[in-house]
Amino acid sequence: MSSSHTSTVMRPVSESCCIPARCKANDNDIVLPEWLTNRAPYVPDVGRKHFIQHNLLHFGRLLVRIKSGGHLEINDDCIVRLFADVHPGIRLIGLVVTIACINLTQNMLFSYVVFAVVLAALAVRPMEDMVQVLKPSVTTALLGVVLVLPSAMFAGQWSIMSRIGVRTFIVVSITVSLSRSMSWNDLFSGLSWIKCPDVIIHMVDITLQFIAILGGSVIELLEALVVRSVGRDSKSLTSSGNLLGVVFLRSHRHALEMSDAMICRGFSGSYHMRSDKRYSIWKQAIYVAVGLVMIAMAVYLK
Amino acid sequence: MGQFMIDDTMTLAMHIPDNFIAPQFDAVLFAIMIPVWGICMRTLITHTDAKNITTLGAGSAFSFLVMMFNVPVPGGTTAHAIGGALIAILIGPRNACIAISMALLLQALLFGDGGIIAYGANCFNMAFVLPFSAYAVYRIICGIVSSDWGEKVARGLAGYVGVNLAALCTAVELGLQPVLYRTNSGQALYFPYPMSISIPAMMIPHLLVVGVIEAAITVVVVEYVRRSAPEIVFDFDTNVYRRHMDVHWNGNIKRGIRIVLLCMVLLTPLGLLPGGGAWGEWSIDTFGQDAGLSYVPKGIANGFSFHALLADYSLKGLPVAVGYVISAVIGLSVLTIIFRLLGQLVMRTRRNRLNRE
Numbered sequence: 001m002s003s004s005h006t007s008t009v010m011r012p013v014s015e016s017c018c019i020p021a022r023c024k025a026n027d028n029d030i031v032l033p034e035w036l037t038n039r040a041p042y043v044p045d046v047g048r049k050h051f052i053q054h055n056l057l058h059f060g061r062l063l064v065r066i067k068s069g070g071h072l073e074i075n076d077d078c079i080v081r082l083f084a085d086v087h088p089g090i091r092l093i094g095l096v097v098t099i100a101c102i103n104l105t106q107n108m109l110f111s112y113v114v115f116a117v118v119l120a121a122l123a124v125r126p127m128e129d130m131v132q133v134l135k136p137s138v139t140t141a142l143l144g145v146v147l148v149l150p151s152a153m154f155a156g157q158w159s160i161m162s163r164i165g166v167r168t169f170i171v172v173s174i175t176v177s178l179s180r181s182m183s184w185n186d187l188f189s190g191l192s193w194i195k196c197p198d199v200i201i202h203m204v205d206i207t208l209q210f211i212a213i214l215g216g217s218v219i220e221l222l223e224a225l226v227v228r229s230v231g232r233d234s235k236s237l238t239s240s241g242n243l244l245g246v247v248f249l250r251s252h253r254h255a256l257e258m259s260d261a262m263i264c265r266g267f268s269g270s271y272h273m274r275s276d277k278r279y280s281i282w283k284q285a286i287y288v289a290v291g292l293v294m295i296a297m298a299v300y301l302k
Numbered sequence: 303m304g305q306f307m308i309d310d311t312m313t314l315a316m317h318i319p320d321n322f323i324a325p326q327f328d329a330v331l332f333a334i335m336i337p338v339w340g341i342c343m344r345t346l347i348t349h350t351d352a353k354n355i356t357t358l359g360a361g362s363a364f365s366f367l368v369m370m371f372n373v374p375v376p377g378g379t380t381a382h383a384i385g386g387a388l389i390a391i392l393i394g395p396r397n398a399c400i401a402i403s404m405a406l407l408l409q410a411l412l413f414g415d416g417g418i419i420a421y422g423a424n425c426f427n428m429a430f431v432l433p434f435s436a437y438a439v440y441r442i443i444c445g446i447v448s449s450d451w452g453e454k455v456a457r458g459l460a461g462y463v464g465v466n467l468a469a470l471c472t473a474v475e476l477g478l479q480p481v482l483y484r485t486n487s488g489q490a491l492y493f494p495y496p497m498s499i500s501i502p503a504m505m506i507p508h509l510l511v512v513g514v515i516e517a518a519i520t521v522v523v524v525e526y527v528r529r530s531a532p533e534i535v536f537d538f539d540t541n542v543y544r545r546h547m548d549v550h551w552n553g554n555i556k557r558g559i560r561i562v563l564l565c566m567v568l569l570t571p572l573g574l575l576p577g578g579g580a581w582g583e584w585s586i587d588t589f590g591q592d593a594g595l596s597y598v599p600k601g602i603a604n605g606f607s608f609h610a611l612l613a614d615y616s617l618k619g620l621p622v623a624v625g626y627v628i629s630a631v632i633g634l635s636v637l638t639i640i641f642r643l644l645g646q647l648v649m650r651t652r653r654n655r656l657n658r659e
Contacts, residue, residue: 116628119635
């Protein structure tokens, strides 16, 4: 049998015909209906996917951090090494005392001294940590300055801007620095050491775990939304609302299942933190001594 | 040389405060600096990497700290070196311009040392005239004498000539004010002393003391860096950095620079020993008495006013020396943070450009 190439010619038929008619000239021709052969160019509008991409990126980063237990990926950090041997509970108390001293002193002298120390510590940190601390600190400080701008302008109290800006910067930067130099387990250990109620530690623990679990769900849903979105979506808000609704329902289901699982495993509601880590007594003593000096300075310079 | 009387309790400073120069005059100098900054920034972005930015930051921090050291000069006054010549020799005059400009900006905004409106004039004198003239002198002498001692002489002369040229520019700018801007009754609107007074007042201390100090620190510091890290020194033959991308900062050099800067921070109170106020940095309340005039020029009395966060490097309620050290720590930390962020930005910009190509 000779191999002959069957030529297919697609020709439109008249609009009045519903059933494609074969061309009488060639029986092998496949004839398509006219509506199928009409060109229908579709150029979708450029959609603004900033919302989805921004959230995907943000959740991704958050998940990486949470799933690593809040541990820092950066090893060579003198500030982290300096405070690594101090018990997390003492560090938490130190943070609260520092914030209290800064806000309870009337004049700015003490704040400027702490400002110098904070800036010096920030200058020697690795780049990633420095940027992650600076972003919220500077943003919050600027926000505070903007908020008091009307009172400064109309009441002539220009010094209040520097007061709010400097103090806000210090408070936010030391808080973020502490969070970036302490893992979640150390945080719970510290909270337990300072006799924080178990129910609060339990809530924080569950929250962190659920952020990891639900964050993964949100990423999957966002990716599904990206895949299904073509062009400009005029109902992005509705889509976002539906997404959040799905996340809420999932979280509710997860919470019920986890609660049952914990009860089955004998969880009684109390947290017993066991830590094999040994903390340096000398470093803790120095830390406490520096804290006491700071309190004395705050009282003296009040 | 004109005869003049200067109060023995006053010091000389190259930082021109606000309202001592007419705003229009400041605007002209600022306009001159804009293309200079543009060219220098373009060189910085295209020819440097993150590690060079770190060197630039160290240079800026060093300049900032050097300017906090006041030294006694003849007449019972004080003045300070700038360190611009050594920065120009080490990292190139364009990068030195950026480094010193950053240090001056920090001084003006945070510490009130030098005016905000007069920022253009201060940068013209200390960030443009000084490093470029010093570098030119260095290159000319190195081209003539090619030995080791010749290079040391070149460094010293570069520092000496550079700082004196900058002082001369400052004196001329101040001295032109009573000539160009006067009231109908002949009173000066801004700085009241003519060039016959401002030039000797500025030049004598700089020629006799400040220039020698600038020359000395230029010779010593450049020698130390050349011995420890010759690869980070600007190569004027090729006009680019001799260092390649794969050469890493030696840990000892980093440590050495940190120790030097830390020692300088702790020693900054020595700059207060000479005592006295700054000539030209007179308050409006006591202007007449300090300047020896019977009136306060209108431009100074009613001009722009800015309250810096840590004015005069001091903190009320703390000893002056402690305030000085804290100001030095804050200034050094802010400069370090700014230049590290700048390095990150430069690297990211270059990476994006390479990806696009």
